[in-house]
Amino acid sequence: METTDGVEDVVEGAGDIIQHLETLHNNPFLFARTLANFYAVMPPQKGSLLLAYLVLPIALHAPARxxxxxxxxxxTLRSFLLERDRIFGLERRVQEWREITNATVQYLTGANILAIKSDLAVTCTRDFDLEDISPIDVATSAKALGRIFAPYDVPTIYRMLGVMKL
Incomplete structure (x- = not known):
């Protein structure tokens, strides 16, 4: 059965629409406040840039949020881990959110909101003064996550969460 040119155009146009929706949904500006809030309460420590890869996968996951x-x-991190559904599939989600996390960190460093030192320690240099356009409660959840992670070093956090690779 042959398709007409009109149907092919509609199918092709639908692919463009889906691509545009994905671009709008996975936009680094949406998650900028989320990462800024996390690093605002997280004390600078060696390798803390690696924690950025955990923020979106945890803060956007409904059971954790x-x-x-x-x-x-x-x-505490121990009490957070009591219910395994909060971190179930975390390693897969880390991979899924890796690209958008990179773009968001790049935007925040370019805007001089975050500073990254040579030992990968991240500091929040100023308040994020733009309107919060992140999904509801995600930025607040990221700040709480920063408080939970604060007493631990980066390798301990990854080990306790069971994330073995980035």
């Missing part, structure tokens, strides 16, 4: 957004400051 539910706990993080209502965090009263008493949650």
């Amino acid at each position: 539910i706990l993080l957004k209502k965090n009263s400051g008493r949650t």
Whole structure:
């Protein structure tokens, strides 16, 4: 059965629409406040740039975000890990969000909001003063995650979360 030119044009146009929606959805500007909030509360430490790869996969994951957004400051990394569904599939999500994390970190360093030192320690140099366009509760969850990660070094965090590779 042959398709007509009109149908082919519609199918081709649908692919463009999907590509544009993906670009809008996975935009580094959407997640800039999220990473800035995380590093605003995370003390600078050697290798803390590697923690950026955990922020979006955890803060955007609904089971983790539910706990993080209502965090009263008493949650520790150990208590966060008590329910395994919060980190289930984390390594796969880290891979999925890697590219957008790179773009977001690049944007934040270019805007002089984050500074990266030679030992990969990240500091938040100024407040993120643009309107928050990130998904609801994600930026707040990232700040809570930064508080949870703060007492631990980078290798310990990765080991406790079970993430073996980036």
